Amino acid sequence: MSSDKKSESISLEALRSGDRVEFARLVETTYEMIYRLSIRMVNNPQDAEDILQETYLKAYRHLKGFDGRSSVSTWLYRIATNEALMFLRRQKPGEMSIDEPLEEGESDQPPIQIVDWCCLPEETLLSSESRAYLDEAITRLSPSLRVVFVLRDIQGLSTQETGEVLDLSETAVKTRLSRARLRLREELSGYFGKRVLEGKGM
Amino acid sequence: MDKHECCHLLGSLSEFVDGSLGEDICAEIERHLADCQNCQIVVDTLEKTVYLYHTTSQETTTPEEVRQRLFHCLEIDDFTGSPHD
Numbered sequence: 001m002s003s004d005k006k007s008e009s010i011s012l013e014a015l016r017s018g019d020r021v022e023f024a025r026l027v028e029t030t031y032e033m034i035y036r037l038s039i040r041m042v043n044n045p046q047d048a049e050d051i052l053q054e055t056y057l058k059a060y061r062h063l064k065g066f067d068g069r070s071s072v073s074t075w076l077y078r079i080a081t082n083e084a085l086m087f088l089r090r091q092k093p094g095e096m097s098i099d100e101p102l103e104e105g106e107s108d109q110p111p112i113q114i115v116d117w118c119c120l121p122e123e124t125l126l127s128s129e130s131r132a133y134l135d136e137a138i139t140r141l142s143p144s145l146r147v148v149f150v151l152r153d154i155q156g157l158s159t160q161e162t163g164e165v166l167d168l169s170e171t172a173v174k175t176r177l178s179r180a181r182l183r184l185r186e187e188l189s190g191y192f193g194k195r196v197l198e199g200k201g202m
Numbered sequence: 203m204d205k206h207e208c209c210h211l212l213g214s215l216s217e218f219v220d221g222s223l224g225e226d227i228c229a230e231i232e233r234h235l236a237d238c239q240n241c242q243i244v245v246d247t248l249e250k251t252v253y254l255y256h257t258t259s260q261e262t263t264t265p266e267e268v269r270q271r272l273f274h275c276l277e278i279d280d281f282t283g284s285p286h287d
Contacts, residue, residue, distance in 0.1 A: 020278055020281050021281045023276075023278060023281075024273070024276075024278040024281035024282055025281075027272065027273065027276060027278060028282060031264060031269060031272060032263070032264050035262075035264040035268065036259070036262045036264075039262060040259075040262075045265075045268075049268050049271070049272075052268070052272060053271070053272055053275050053276075056272065056276055057275070057276065060276065110208070110209055110212065111212070111240075111244045114240050114243050114244065115243070115247075116243045116246060116247065117247060117250070118246045118247060118250045125250075125254060126254070126257065126258070130254075131258055134254060134255065134258060149255075153252055153255050153256065153259070154255060154259040155259075156256075156259075174216070174217060175213075177216055178213055178214075178215070178216035178217070181216050181248060181251060181252060182212070182215070182216070182248065184251050184255075185244070185247050185248045185251045188247070188250075188251050188254070189247055
Protein backbone atom coordinates (compact mmCIF):
# COMPACT_ATOMS: atom_id res chain seq x y z
CA MET A 1 0.00 0.00 0.00
CA SER A 2 1.44 3.29 -1.04
CA SER A 3 0.10 5.23 1.95
CA ASP A 4 1.84 2.76 4.23
CA LYS A 5 5.13 3.31 2.48
CA LYS A 6 4.79 7.06 2.75
CA SER A 7 3.84 6.91 6.40
CA GLU A 8 6.97 4.85 7.08
CA SER A 9 9.09 7.89 6.37
CA ILE A 10 7.40 9.83 9.17
CA SER A 11 9.73 10.62 12.04
CA LEU A 12 8.36 9.20 15.28
CA GLU A 13 10.67 11.32 17.27
CA ALA A 14 9.38 14.49 15.65
CA LEU A 15 5.78 13.33 16.15
CA ARG A 16 6.30 12.61 19.82
CA SER A 17 7.97 15.94 20.42
CA GLY A 18 4.80 17.62 19.15
CA ASP A 19 6.08 18.67 15.73
CA ARG A 20 2.92 19.95 14.00
CA VAL A 21 4.44 19.86 10.54
CA GLU A 22 5.29 16.20 10.93
CA PHE A 23 1.82 15.50 12.28
CA ALA A 24 0.33 17.25 9.23
CA ARG A 25 2.49 15.02 7.03
CA LEU A 26 1.21 11.95 8.86
CA VAL A 27 -2.40 13.03 8.32
CA GLU A 28 -1.74 13.89 4.69
CA THR A 29 -0.28 10.46 3.91
CA THR A 30 -2.88 8.40 5.78
CA TYR A 31 -6.27 10.15 5.84
CA GLU A 32 -7.50 8.51 2.64
CA MET A 33 -7.01 4.98 3.93
CA ILE A 34 -8.68 5.89 7.23
CA TYR A 35 -11.63 7.51 5.44
CA ARG A 36 -12.02 4.47 3.20
CA LEU A 37 -12.05 2.18 6.23
CA SER A 38 -14.59 4.38 8.00
CA ILE A 39 -17.01 4.68 5.14
CA ARG A 40 -17.02 0.93 4.53
CA MET A 41 -17.64 0.29 8.20
CA VAL A 42 -20.59 2.66 8.55
CA ASN A 43 -21.73 3.26 4.93
CA ASN A 44 -22.59 6.88 5.63
CA PRO A 45 -20.39 9.87 4.68
CA GLN A 46 -21.26 12.03 7.69
CA ASP A 47 -20.56 9.31 10.25
CA ALA A 48 -17.41 8.29 8.39
CA GLU A 49 -16.17 11.87 8.59
CA ASP A 50 -16.82 11.96 12.34
CA ILE A 51 -14.81 8.75 12.76
CA LEU A 52 -12.02 10.16 10.62
CA GLN A 53 -11.74 13.33 12.70
CA GLU A 54 -12.02 11.51 16.00
CA THR A 55 -9.29 9.08 14.94
CA TYR A 56 -6.75 11.85 14.39
CA LEU A 57 -7.81 13.84 17.45
CA LYS A 58 -7.21 10.71 19.54
CA ALA A 59 -3.99 9.92 17.73
CA TYR A 60 -2.67 13.42 18.43
CA ARG A 61 -3.57 13.19 22.11
CA HIS A 62 -1.90 9.79 22.46
CA LEU A 63 1.19 10.34 20.36
CA LYS A 64 3.45 10.36 23.38
CA GLY A 65 2.20 6.94 24.38
CA PHE A 66 2.86 5.40 20.97
CA ASP A 67 5.82 3.11 21.48
CA GLY A 68 6.56 2.39 17.83
CA ARG A 69 6.32 -1.38 18.26
CA SER A 70 3.76 -1.49 15.47
CA SER A 71 3.89 0.67 12.36
CA VAL A 72 2.21 4.07 12.47
CA SER A 73 -0.43 2.93 10.00
CA THR A 74 -1.25 -0.14 12.11
CA TRP A 75 -1.58 2.12 15.12
CA LEU A 76 -3.92 4.49 13.24
CA TYR A 77 -5.96 1.57 11.97
CA ARG A 78 -6.32 0.36 15.53
CA ILE A 79 -7.67 3.72 16.70
CA ALA A 80 -9.97 4.02 13.69
CA THR A 81 -11.41 0.50 13.97
CA ASN A 82 -12.08 1.09 17.67
CA GLU A 83 -13.86 4.33 16.83
CA ALA A 84 -15.93 2.62 14.14
CA LEU A 85 -16.83 -0.30 16.40
CA MET A 86 -17.79 2.03 19.23
CA PHE A 87 -19.94 4.01 16.84
CA LEU A 88 -21.74 0.84 15.74
CA ARG A 89 -22.23 -0.21 19.31
CA ARG A 90 -23.81 3.14 20.19
CA GLN A 91 -26.02 2.87 17.15
CA LYS A 92 -27.40 -0.55 18.04
CA PRO A 93 -26.79 -1.19 21.69
CA GLY A 94 -27.19 -4.80 22.72
CA GLU A 95 -27.05 -6.17 19.23
CA MET A 96 -23.33 -5.85 18.97
CA SER A 97 -20.98 -8.56 20.01
CA ILE A 98 -17.36 -8.02 19.14
CA ASP A 99 -16.64 -11.62 19.93
CA GLU A 100 -19.11 -13.70 18.12
CA PRO A 101 -18.70 -17.43 18.56
CA LEU A 102 -15.75 -18.58 16.54
CA GLU A 103 -15.93 -22.33 16.84
CA GLU A 104 -15.76 -23.88 13.44
CA GLY A 105 -19.16 -24.86 12.17
CA GLU A 106 -21.14 -23.25 14.94
CA SER A 107 -22.70 -20.63 12.75
CA ASP A 108 -21.33 -21.68 9.40
CA GLN A 109 -24.34 -22.24 7.27
CA PRO A 110 -23.98 -24.31 4.16
CA PRO A 111 -24.34 -22.29 0.98
CA ILE A 112 -27.94 -21.95 -0.02
CA GLN A 113 -27.68 -19.96 -3.20
CA ILE A 114 -26.20 -22.08 -5.96
CA VAL A 115 -26.47 -19.88 -9.01
CA ASP A 116 -23.56 -19.28 -11.32
CA TRP A 117 -23.67 -15.52 -11.85
CA CYS A 118 -20.02 -15.17 -12.87
CA CYS A 119 -21.16 -15.06 -16.50
CA LEU A 120 -22.91 -11.71 -16.01
CA PRO A 121 -21.25 -8.87 -17.91
CA GLU A 122 -18.96 -6.55 -16.02
CA GLU A 123 -21.29 -3.57 -16.63
CA THR A 124 -24.02 -5.38 -14.71
CA LEU A 125 -21.72 -6.55 -11.93
CA LEU A 126 -20.26 -3.08 -11.53
CA SER A 127 -23.28 -0.90 -12.29
CA SER A 128 -23.97 1.90 -9.82
CA GLU A 129 -26.94 -0.06 -8.52
CA SER A 130 -24.74 -3.12 -7.97
CA ARG A 131 -22.10 -1.03 -6.22
CA ALA A 132 -24.67 0.38 -3.83
CA TYR A 133 -25.77 -3.19 -3.13
CA LEU A 134 -22.16 -4.29 -2.51
CA ASP A 135 -21.68 -1.48 0.04
CA GLU A 136 -24.96 -2.20 1.74
CA ALA A 137 -24.27 -5.94 1.94
CA ILE A 138 -21.17 -5.23 4.03
CA THR A 139 -23.31 -3.46 6.62
CA ARG A 140 -25.38 -6.61 7.09
CA LEU A 141 -22.30 -8.41 8.41
CA SER A 142 -21.90 -8.37 12.16
CA PRO A 143 -19.35 -5.70 13.18
CA SER A 144 -16.78 -8.33 14.15
CA LEU A 145 -16.89 -9.94 10.71
CA ARG A 146 -17.22 -6.62 8.93
CA VAL A 147 -14.08 -5.16 10.42
CA VAL A 148 -11.98 -8.17 9.40
CA PHE A 149 -13.43 -8.16 5.88
CA VAL A 150 -12.83 -4.42 5.44
CA LEU A 151 -9.23 -4.59 6.65
CA ARG A 152 -8.33 -7.65 4.57
CA ASP A 153 -10.35 -7.32 1.38
CA ILE A 154 -10.97 -3.58 1.10
CA GLN A 155 -7.83 -2.13 2.67
CA GLY A 156 -5.62 -4.98 1.51
CA LEU A 157 -3.90 -5.68 4.83
CA SER A 158 -2.28 -9.06 5.31
CA THR A 159 -3.68 -11.62 7.75
CA GLN A 160 -0.86 -10.81 10.14
CA GLU A 161 -1.40 -7.04 9.96
CA THR A 162 -5.14 -7.48 10.46
CA GLY A 163 -4.47 -9.62 13.53
CA GLU A 164 -2.16 -6.93 14.86
CA VAL A 165 -4.73 -4.17 14.38
CA LEU A 166 -7.52 -6.14 16.05
CA ASP A 167 -5.45 -8.06 18.56
CA LEU A 168 -6.61 -11.36 17.08
CA SER A 169 -4.73 -14.53 16.24
CA GLU A 170 -4.13 -15.25 12.56
CA THR A 171 -6.44 -18.24 12.83
CA ALA A 172 -9.23 -16.04 14.16
CA VAL A 173 -8.67 -13.55 11.33
CA LYS A 174 -8.88 -16.35 8.73
CA THR A 175 -12.01 -17.84 10.28
CA ARG A 176 -13.79 -14.49 10.38
CA LEU A 177 -12.71 -13.58 6.88
CA SER A 178 -13.95 -16.92 5.58
CA ARG A 179 -17.29 -16.45 7.28
CA ALA A 180 -17.64 -12.87 6.05
CA ARG A 181 -16.81 -13.79 2.46
CA LEU A 182 -19.19 -16.73 2.42
CA ARG A 183 -22.00 -14.56 3.78
CA LEU A 184 -21.34 -11.86 1.22
CA ARG A 185 -21.29 -14.51 -1.48
CA GLU A 186 -24.76 -15.57 -0.33
CA GLU A 187 -25.98 -11.98 -0.46
CA LEU A 188 -24.53 -11.33 -3.89
CA SER A 189 -25.82 -14.66 -5.18
CA GLY A 190 -29.34 -13.67 -4.16
CA TYR A 191 -28.93 -10.33 -5.86
CA PHE A 192 -27.11 -11.33 -9.04
CA GLY A 193 -28.97 -14.64 -9.26
CA LYS A 194 -32.09 -12.63 -10.07
CA ARG A 195 -30.23 -10.88 -12.89
CA VAL A 196 -29.21 -14.24 -14.33
CA LEU A 197 -32.81 -15.45 -14.31
CA GLU A 198 -34.02 -12.18 -15.85
CA GLY A 199 -31.43 -12.62 -18.58
CA LYS A 200 -32.87 -16.04 -19.32
CA GLY A 201 -36.34 -14.52 -19.57
CA MET A 202 -37.56 -16.25 -16.40
CA MET B 203 -22.09 -35.73 -4.51
CA ASP B 204 -21.02 -36.27 -0.94
CA LYS B 205 -22.82 -33.58 1.06
CA HIS B 206 -20.68 -34.23 4.07
CA GLU B 207 -17.54 -33.56 2.10
CA CYS B 208 -18.97 -30.29 0.75
CA CYS B 209 -19.62 -28.99 4.25
CA HIS B 210 -16.26 -30.23 5.39
CA LEU B 211 -14.45 -28.24 2.70
CA LEU B 212 -16.55 -25.10 3.01
CA GLY B 213 -14.41 -23.55 5.74
CA SER B 214 -11.28 -23.92 3.59
CA LEU B 215 -12.63 -22.30 0.44
CA SER B 216 -11.75 -18.75 1.45
CA GLU B 217 -8.09 -19.70 1.84
CA PHE B 218 -8.35 -21.82 -1.28
CA VAL B 219 -9.31 -18.82 -3.44
CA ASP B 220 -6.44 -16.88 -1.86
CA GLY B 221 -4.07 -19.66 -2.87
CA SER B 222 -2.74 -19.83 0.67
CA LEU B 223 -3.50 -23.47 1.44
CA GLY B 224 -1.03 -26.30 1.61
CA GLU B 225 -0.60 -28.64 -1.38
CA ASP B 226 -2.39 -31.59 0.18
CA ILE B 227 -5.60 -29.81 1.04
CA CYS B 228 -5.55 -27.98 -2.31
CA ALA B 229 -5.34 -31.29 -4.13
CA GLU B 230 -8.17 -32.64 -2.01
CA ILE B 231 -10.37 -29.66 -2.85
CA GLU B 232 -9.54 -29.83 -6.55
CA ARG B 233 -10.43 -33.52 -6.61
CA HIS B 234 -13.74 -32.72 -4.98
CA LEU B 235 -14.46 -29.82 -7.33
CA ALA B 236 -13.95 -32.01 -10.38
CA ASP B 237 -16.94 -34.11 -9.26
CA CYS B 238 -19.09 -31.51 -7.55
CA GLN B 239 -20.57 -28.83 -9.73
CA ASN B 240 -22.30 -27.06 -6.85
CA CYS B 241 -19.06 -26.58 -4.97
CA GLN B 242 -17.39 -25.40 -8.17
CA ILE B 243 -20.11 -22.72 -8.43
CA VAL B 244 -19.55 -21.74 -4.81
CA VAL B 245 -15.80 -21.38 -5.47
CA ASP B 246 -16.33 -19.37 -8.66
CA THR B 247 -18.86 -17.00 -7.11
CA LEU B 248 -16.76 -16.66 -3.95
CA GLU B 249 -13.79 -15.68 -6.07
CA LYS B 250 -15.94 -13.21 -7.98
CA THR B 251 -17.29 -11.75 -4.74
CA VAL B 252 -13.77 -11.03 -3.50
CA TYR B 253 -12.81 -9.66 -6.92
CA LEU B 254 -15.77 -7.24 -7.03
CA TYR B 255 -14.93 -5.83 -3.62
CA HIS B 256 -11.25 -5.51 -4.52
CA THR B 257 -12.14 -3.71 -7.72
CA THR B 258 -14.58 -1.24 -6.18
CA SER B 259 -12.46 -0.59 -3.08
CA GLN B 260 -9.82 1.18 -5.14
CA GLU B 261 -12.29 3.79 -6.27
CA THR B 262 -13.32 5.35 -2.98
CA THR B 263 -11.88 8.82 -2.79
CA THR B 264 -12.14 11.32 0.00
CA PRO B 265 -14.06 14.48 -0.96
CA GLU B 266 -11.89 17.58 -0.84
CA GLU B 267 -14.20 19.29 1.70
CA VAL B 268 -13.77 16.33 4.04
CA ARG B 269 -10.01 16.73 3.81
CA GLN B 270 -10.25 20.49 4.45
CA ARG B 271 -12.53 20.08 7.46
CA LEU B 272 -10.20 17.43 8.86
CA PHE B 273 -7.15 19.67 8.60
CA HIS B 274 -9.12 22.55 10.03
CA CYS B 275 -10.38 20.63 13.04
CA LEU B 276 -6.84 19.42 13.76
CA GLU B 277 -5.59 23.00 13.37
CA ILE B 278 -2.98 21.97 10.85
CA ASP B 279 -4.32 23.84 7.80
CA ASP B 280 -1.18 25.95 7.78
CA PHE B 281 1.18 23.00 7.66
CA THR B 282 0.00 21.27 4.53
CA GLY B 283 2.29 20.92 1.58
CA SER B 284 0.20 23.27 -0.55
CA PRO B 285 1.91 25.29 -3.32
CA HIS B 286 2.18 28.52 -1.32
CA ASP B 287 4.55 26.91 1.21
